[in-house]
Amino acid sequence: xxxxxxxxxxxxxxxxxxxxxxxxxxxxxxxxxxxxxxxxxxxxxxxxxxxxxxxxxxxxxxxxxxxxxxxxxxxxxxxxxxxxxxxxxxxxxxxxxxxxxxxxxxxxxxxxxxxxxxxxxxxxxxxxxxxxxxxxxxxxxxxxxxxxxxxxxxxxxxxxxxxxxxxxxxxxxxxxxxxxxxxxxxxxxxxxxxxxxxxxxxxxxxx
Numbered sequence: 695x696x697x698x699x700x701x702x703x704x705x706x707x708x709x710x711x712x713x714x715x716x717x718x719x720x721x722x723x724x725x726x727x728x729x730x731x732x733x734x735x736x737x738x739x740x741x742x743x744x745x746x747x748x749x750x751x752x753x754x755x756x757x758x759x760x761x762x763x764x765x766x767x768x769x770x771x772x773x774x775x776x777x778x779x780x781x782x783x784x785x786x787x788x789x790x791x792x793x794x795x796x797x798x799x800x801x802x803x804x805x806x807x808x809x810x811x812x813x814x815x816x817x818x819x820x821x822x823x824x825x826x827x828x829x830x831x832x833x834x835x836x837x838x839x840x841x842x843x844x845x846x847x848x849x850x851x852x853x854x855x856x857x858x859x860x861x862x863x864x865x866x867x868x869x870x871x872x873x874x875x876x877x878x879x880x881x882x883x884x885x886x887x888x889x890x891x892x893x894x895x896x897x898x899x900x901x
Contacts, residue, residue, distance in 0.1 A: 806836035
């Protein structure tokens with residue numbers, strides 16, 4: 695199963711990168727995770743969101759939904775089990791994309807601090823395909839700030855808090871919220887168990 699949009703894997707002469715994945719938007723999604731931008735291709739172990747094997751996003755979801763942080767982990771191949779991840783997200787209603795469609799890396803690393811946003815994602819277009827969506831979820835400062843600018847959200851949420859998104863409602867008339875979680879990156883200084891608790895609380899509220 696391949697979610698790469700090969701038409702967009704292009705880097706121009708001035709170093710601009712275009713998003714290499716198509717949005718993953720199950721029609722029943724109630725939660726839309728929006729990151730900043732995928733890491734460099736050399737850091738991927740799967741062709742999907744959160745592809746870096748040392749990022750704990752899929753371990754967090756494994757622990758929350760299956761009581762096993764290695765539920766989505768293929769230890770032998772040192773990668774994640776893509777088909778299981780896709781089936782899980784489709785069943786639970788969890789969508790993914792990023793806040794930037796085109797960026798320039800100012801340094802040769804995966805840090806959000808050194809991403810220059812060239813083209814922000816058209817978030818209302820994503821939401822128009824998710825009639826049941828209740829929350830946009832971010833896990834980093836760059837993505838949070840980009841969304842706040844794009845959607846004219848006056849208050850930047852603190853970690854583990856949410857704020858309403860102005861003039862944004864789902865099919866049932868519920869106002870969407872921007873919910874900020876701690877980063878699943880191991881560079882973020884918070885114990886794995888506490889990250890699990892934070893993500894679990896969000897899922898219980900929004901799914």
